[in-house]
Amino acid sequence: MKPAFTVLAACMLLAACSADGEPAVGGPEGGPPPMEFRPxxxxxxxxxxxxxxxxxxxxxxxxxxxxxxxxxxxxxxxxxxxxxxxxxxxxxxxxxxxxxxxxxxxxxxxxxxxxxxxxxxxxxxxxxxxxxxxxxxxxxxxx
Incomplete structure (x- = not known):
């Protein structure tokens, strides 16, 4: 059971990154841009x-x-x-x-x-x- 969880976690991590290995941010492929909160x-x-x-x-x-x-x-x-x-x-x-x-x-x-x-x-x-x-x-x- 533990190896399956490790594989699932790795897949989720890879899905959150763009092709160049950087975290996906904004745009249609990476979801909405982060909200900006005023202080x-x-x-x-x-x-x-x-x-x-x-x-x-x-x-x-x-x-x-x-x-x-x-x-x-x-x-x-x-x-x-x-x-x-x-x-x-x-x-x-x-x-x-x-x-x-x-x-x-x-x-x-x-x-x-x-x-x-x-x-x-x-x-x-x-x-x-x-x-x-x-x-x-x-x-x-x-x-």
């Missing part, structure tokens, strides 16, 4: 990584949520997928949860961790950013 920092604005801006009060909570929490808690993220099983699909997307998320719950979950979510330090999410995120999530953003 999140450019999309969200340069000040999301500036230390002075990160500790400033009155930040945009939606922007901070998307920047700091979105990788897990926007559609398709691990946090959203895990929450779907726990609280149902209608409550899994935090920013669209009917009635919002209590600020105290957001702050406790971020600083102490909750379920599969690890605690985040004040370096990862500053207090000012967390305040803005908690205020944003406490509102009802359902369409």
């Amino acid at each position: 999140m920092e450019a999309e969200q604005g340069a000040d999301v990584t500036d230390p002075a801006s990160r500790v400033a009060v009155g930040q945009d909570g939606e922007r901070m949520f998307n920047r700091r929490c979105g990788v897990c808690h926007l559609g398709g993220g691990m946090g959203t997928n895990l929450l779907t099983g726990r609280v149902g699909p209608e409550n899994a997307l935090l920013a669209q949860r009917p009635g919002g998320v209590p600020s105290a719950l957001t702050m406790a979950a971020v600083r102490n961790g909750l379920g599969a979510m690890p605690p985040l330090s004040r370096v990862e999410v500053t207090d000012a950013e967390l305040d803005a995120i908690a205020a944003y999530l406490s509102e009802d953003h359902a369409p």
Whole structure:
């Protein structure tokens, strides 16, 4: 059984390469060209990584949520997928949860961790950013 697997793996590897041995990229023979993703920092604005801006009060909570929490808690993220099983699909997307998320719950979950979510330090999410995120999530953003 092992030799058959080795042959299959070798065939798959060869199929992924072009005639000159280089990986096949783009075009009709190699499939679609790779997607180009813009850096999140450019999309969200340069000040999301500036230390002075990160500790400033009155930040945009939606922007901070998307920047700091979105990788897990926007559609398709691990946090959203895990929450779907726990609280149902209608409550899994935090920013669209009917009635919002209590600020105290957001702050406790971020600083102490909750379920599969690890605690985040004040370096990862500053207090000012967390305040803005908690205020944003406490509102009802359902369409």
